[in-house]
Amino acid sequence: MTKEEIIQKENLVYKKPELLNDVPMHYCPGCSHGVVHKLISEVVMEMGMAEKTIAISPVGCAVFAYKYIDVDWQEAAHGRAPALASAVKRLWPDRLVFTYQGDGDLACIGTGETIHALNRGENITIIFINNAIYGMTGGQMAPTTLLGMKTVTCPYGRDPKLHGYPLKMADIAASLEGTCYVTRQSVQNVASILKAKKAIRKAFEYSMQGKGSNLVEIVSTCNTNWRMSPDKANKWMEENMFPFYPLGDLKDNGK
Amino acid sequence: MAKMKGATVVDIERCKGCGLCVVACPLHVLALTTKSVNQKGYNYAETVLEDTCTGCASCAIVCPDGCITVYRKKEE
Amino acid sequence: MAEKEVTLMKGNEAIAHAAIRCGCDGYFGYPITPQSEVLETLAAEKPWETTGMVVLQAESEVASINMVYGGAATGKRVMTSSSSPGISLMQEGLSYMAGAELPALIVNVSRGGPGLGTIQPSQADYFQTVKGGGHGDYRLITLAPASVQEMADFVDLAFELAFKYRNPAMILSDGAIGQMMEKVVLPPFKPRRTEAEIAKECPWATTGRTDMRKPNIITSLELRSEEMEINNLRIQAKYKEIEKTEVRFEEYRCEDAEYLIVAFGSAARIAKKVIAIAREQGIKVGLLRPITLWPFPTKRIAELGKRMKGILSLEINAGQMVEDIRLAVECKIPVNWYGRLGGIIPEPEEVVEEIKKMTR
Numbered sequence: 300m301t302k303e304e305i306i307q308k309e310n311l312v313y314k315k316p317e318l319l320n321d322v323p324m325h326y327c328p329g330c331s332h333g334v335v336h337k338l339i340s341e342v343v344m345e346m347g348m349a350e351k352t353i354a355i356s357p358v359g360c361a362v363f364a365y366k367y368i369d370v371d372w373q374e375a376a377h378g379r380a381p382a383l384a385s386a387v388k389r390l391w392p393d394r395l396v397f398t399y400q401g402d403g404d405l406a407c408i409g410t411g412e413t414i415h416a417l418n419r420g421e422n423i424t425i426i427f428i429n430n431a432i433y434g435m436t437g438g439q440m441a442p443t444t445l446l447g448m449k450t451v452t453c454p455y456g457r458d459p460k461l462h463g464y465p466l467k468m469a470d471i472a473a474s475l476e477g478t479c480y481v482t483r484q485s486v487q488n489v490a491s492i493l494k495a496k497k498a499i500r501k502a503f504e505y506s507m508q509g510k511g512s513n514l515v516e517i518v519s520t521c522n523t524n525w526r527m528s529p530d531k532a533n534k535w536m537e538e539n540m541f542p543f544y545p546l547g548d549l550k551d552n553g554k
Numbered sequence: 555m556a557k558m559k560g561a562t563v564v565d566i567e568r569c570k571g572c573g574l575c576v577v578a579c580p581l582h583v584l585a586l587t588t589k590s591v592n593q594k595g596y597n598y599a600e601t602v603l604e605d606t607c608t609g610c611a612s613c614a615i616v617c618p619d620g621c622i623t624v625y626r627k628k629e630e
Numbered sequence: 631m632a633e634k635e636v637t638l639m640k641g642n643e644a645i646a647h648a649a650i651r652c653g654c655d656g657y658f659g660y661p662i663t664p665q666s667e668v669l670e671t672l673a674a675e676k677p678w679e680t681t682g683m684v685v686l687q688a689e690s691e692v693a694s695i696n697m698v699y700g701g702a703a704t705g706k707r708v709m710t711s712s713s714s715p716g717i718s719l720m721q722e723g724l725s726y727m728a729g730a731e732l733p734a735l736i737v738n739v740s741r742g743g744p745g746l747g748t749i750q751p752s753q754a755d756y757f758q759t760v761k762g763g764g765h766g767d768y769r770l771i772t773l774a775p776a777s778v779q780e781m782a783d784f785v786d787l788a789f790e791l792a793f794k795y796r797n798p799a800m801i802l803s804d805g806a807i808g809q810m811m812e813k814v815v816l817p818p819f820k821p822r823r824t825e826a827e828i829a830k831e832c833p834w835a836t837t838g839r840t841d842m843r844k845p846n847i848i849t850s851l852e853l854r855s856e857e858m859e860i861n862n863l864r865i866q867a868k869y870k871e872i873e874k875t876e877v878r879f880e881e882y883r884c885e886d887a888e889y890l891i892v893a894f895g896s897a898a899r900i901a902k903k904v905i906a907i908a909r910e911q912g913i914k915v916g917l918l919r920p921i922t923l924w925p926f927p928t929k930r931i932a933e934l935g936k937r938m939k940g941i942l943s944l945e946i947n948a949g950q951m952v953e954d955i956r957l958a959v960e961c962k963i964p965v966n967w968y969g970r971l972g973g974i975i976p977e978p979e980e981v982v983e984e985i986k987k988m989t990r
Contacts, residue, residue: 300629302604305561310627312560313611315620324619328596329572333618351838353704356849365847371836373703374849375696376726382693383700387836389684390656390706394838412696415689489578489612529572 316340318349318369325363329529331519332361332428334486335399338496339426340368342503343395352395353387355380359401360434378409381416384423388506395503397424403433406442406468413468420477420511424502427468427514430521431540438524442466445543450524465543472514473549479511481550485518485541487533498548505553518544557629560609564599565621571596575613575622581606584613636815641781641807644814645711645737646671648785649683653820654735655706656684658697660716663749664805665739668711681822691716695723695736702732702798703848705828705835707789711737713805714755715746717763724798725764729850731834731865733792735785736770737801739808742973750973751805751896754947759802760924760954767862769869771799771876772923774894778812780921786817791876793831795868802923804946806896806975878921879930883909887916889985890934892955893944894920896975901944903978908985915985923951928958935959940988943967944981946974964988 318340326332343352352370356362358377365372375383380398388396405413405427413425432450433439439452443465447456457465473481480502484495495517502513518540522532562583569592576584576599583606586597599621601607609626639647646668649657659669669687677683684701688694694710701708712720717738727734740755742748757763759772771791773784784801792799829837836846852858880898883905884890893901898919908915918934920927935941940963943952952967959965968984970976 300559300627302561305559305609305625305627306563307625307627310625312609312624312626313614314623319620323568326618328570328618329574330618333620334616337618337620350840350842353836353838355700362851365845365849369839369845371838371846372848373700373836374730374847374851375699376722379692379696379699379723382688382696383703385686386656386658386684386697386700386708387704389686390701390704390708391837411689412693415693487616489615492615529574530577533574533577 316344318344319367320369322366324367326360327523329520329522329532330360331430331486331517334492335426335428335495335517336364336367338492338499342496342500343370346395346500346503348395351393353391355383355398357398357400357404359404361399361401361428362435364399378404378407379412380404381409381412381423381425385416385419385421388421388423392422395507397426397503397506399426400428401434402427402429402431402441402443406466414471414475417472417512417514418475418477422506422509422511424506424513424515426499427516428519429516429544430519431465432521432524434521434524443468445539467544469514469516469549477512478514478550479505479552480513480548482548483516483518483544483546485536485546487520487536501553508553510553516544518546558608558626559629560607560624560626561604562601562607562613563623566598567592568619568621569596569598570619571598572618574616574618575599578612578616580610580612581608583607634815636813638811638813639778640667640809640811641778641803642667642739642809643671644778644782644816645785646675647816648782649709650675650677650681651817651819652786652789653681653707653822654683654709655822656686656701656708657710658686658688658694658701658708659710660688660691660694660712662713662716664741664808665711665713665737668737683822691719692723695720698734698736699723699727699732702727702734703730703836705832705837707822709735709737711739713739713741714743717755717758721764724770725766725768726850727798728764728768728865729766730848731796732798732848733789733796734798735788735792735801736798737803740802740804742971748973749805751975752947752973753804753895753897753945754950755802756923756945756947756950759800760926768865769797769924771795771797771872772802773799774802774921774923775807776895776898776919778807778810778814781807782814782816786820795872797868802895804896873925876922877925877927877929879927880919880921882917882919884916884918884934886914888914888939889988890938890941891915891917891944892920892931892941892951893917894923894951897944897946900976900978900981904944904981904985907978907982911982913985913989926954926958928954931955931958935963938963940964940966942985942988944976945969946976947971
């Protein structure tokens with residue numbers, strides 16, 4: 300069998316989802332953002348919700364998410380996406396509404412908006428890309444930066460006396476009455492990617508069923524600012540991030 | 555049991571040479587070029603062991619840029 | 631409450647009732663004295679059960695203005711209200727809304743500042759409102775009510791202007807008007823717009839890609855300078871158009887006036903009493919009351935200024951609008967300022983003394 304015989308439409312196994320358009324994404328080579336963008340695109344398409352989705356992008360590397368996933372988007376001020384999403388969902392209850400935020404956006408400047416939107420049980424999903432660093436602005440310390448981790452604003456390692464402790468936002472979210480589904484996922488290999496996709500689908504379904512707020516944390520890498528290759532970054536994440544931010548469902552009240 | 559034969563098509567210009575597909579492939583089908591680069595200067599991924607590919611799509615699933623399209627056909 | 635019925639209520643309450651009646655889709659606000667009655671009235675009226683209007687007490691003014699941004703970006707008629715310190719917190723959101731060209735209503739029931747200040751009225755947010763407040767080149771369409779009736783009337787007017795020009799609009803009131811009770815005829819009920827009407831009026835809005843139209847994106851970010859300049863020039867052209875067509879003001883006894891008071895809001899009410907007293911004492915004074923603070927009635931003040939011996943800016947602050955009056959008359963005639971600070975409202979007699987000084 301020749302390669303040409305295999306490469307036929309009827310033999311297609313996997314291709315980039317259509318909702319993820321052809322605009323080249325600006326993310327660094329190996330960045331977790333791209334994988335999550337793919338998953339969101341697939342889930343929205345599979346749910347048949349492309350015409351009824353309103354998404355909110357953050358300030359951070361994913362500020363331009365609206366250029367890549369072909370749904371209606373609103374660009375939020377830094378940290379405020381959950382406030383926008385709260386209003387949008389209350390005004391348009393039959394739409395799929397989600398935010399896409401990094402750790403600086405969600406857990407630092409936006410902590411108030413994050414906790415209150417989740418606590419009010421807004422029927423939205425917050426997708427939380429946690430790579431323990433500020434990517435877009437050049438690798439500064441984030442509220443989720445691990446103790447001992449070196450960044451450009453804690454070049455000698457995060458020291459609790461100087462910088463306090465890392466925040467476990469998913470744990471905080473799980474403790475709130477208003478949250479329905481809180482989970483931590485990752486996207487560094489095929490198995491974890493398939494799990495993450497199921498988690499995103501579940502969260503979106505719950506939000507459409509009016510079951511409350513949902514937080515899908517994706518423990519991720521930032522290979523550029525961690526100063527590693529994409530593959531090494533994945534391994535570092537498995538060894539260092541997963542013990543502190545363990546994967547799995549922290550809460551699932553939607554069943 | 556019939557064998558599955560796969561084929562990958564890489565969007566060379568979209569590829570950023572991150573190498574995650576190379577790591578993900580269980581059969582070493584893909585590798586980053588060493589002698590060529592795309593328009594953006596990346597050593598893109600290419601199929602080096604074509605006949606080995608079973609079309610599992612691991613490469614395509616992990617690719618952060620959705621560069622890889624995978625096909626699979628049962629060998630008669 | 632029937633239409634055309636005269637009722638007695640506070641300015642803050644009038645804002646709330648007018649909002650429900652003009653088809654407002656959502657109110658997102660936070661308590662702060664002296665305007666909490668806006669949210670309280672809405673909460674008590676339960677419009678979500680009658681018109682379907684969303685009413686949400688947000689966790690802060692920052693959250694409030696961002697909820698307004700999100701709602702406005704979907705083409706809905708949304709609003710918030712606050713008072714000076716809370717409006718300071720909203721400045722980022724206002725800049726973002728102007729940059730993303732979003733229509734909405736923000737009500738500022740001003741109190742004394744700076745800082746935590748007082749809970750008594752002031753007009754010291756003039757600069758913040760008409761000169762920026764938030765970052766970047768933008769303007770707020772600004773209406774200054776001087777009565778409870780105008781508080782009610784300006785809600786629909788502000789929304790109309792905001793949607794006409796895709797820009798945030800502000801009602802700049804103060805604690806006196808917010809808290810005073812006066813007779814008011816509330817506007818007639820107008821239904822909230824349907825999804826189809828919104829899609830027609832706001833084809834740019836993020837409502838979901840109905841029929842898989844091109845995605846709508848609401849953003850104020852543009853990293854390419856050439857494109858950003860084009861965006862800014864478009865917005866500036868809008869402002870020029872507003873300055874040409876939307877100036878509103880009231881003239882009171884200006885026909886034979888030799889001295890002019892320029893005052894808005896509560897200060898304008900005091901000015902009318904000042905004029906009565908001054909005229910009894912033989913001084914011919916008139917009042918120009920800007921109703922739009924932006925666009926400012928520059929042209930009319932310049933015209934009137936030509937036949938005035940002097941202008942007094944009566945404002946409850948340390949002298950803010952006086953600068954725009956001086957600009958309007960190009961400093962060609964004397965322009966003085968009188969005001970009180972700390973939340974104290976000037977007495978008519980003190981202002982008459984100030985005018986007498988001008989005549990010497």
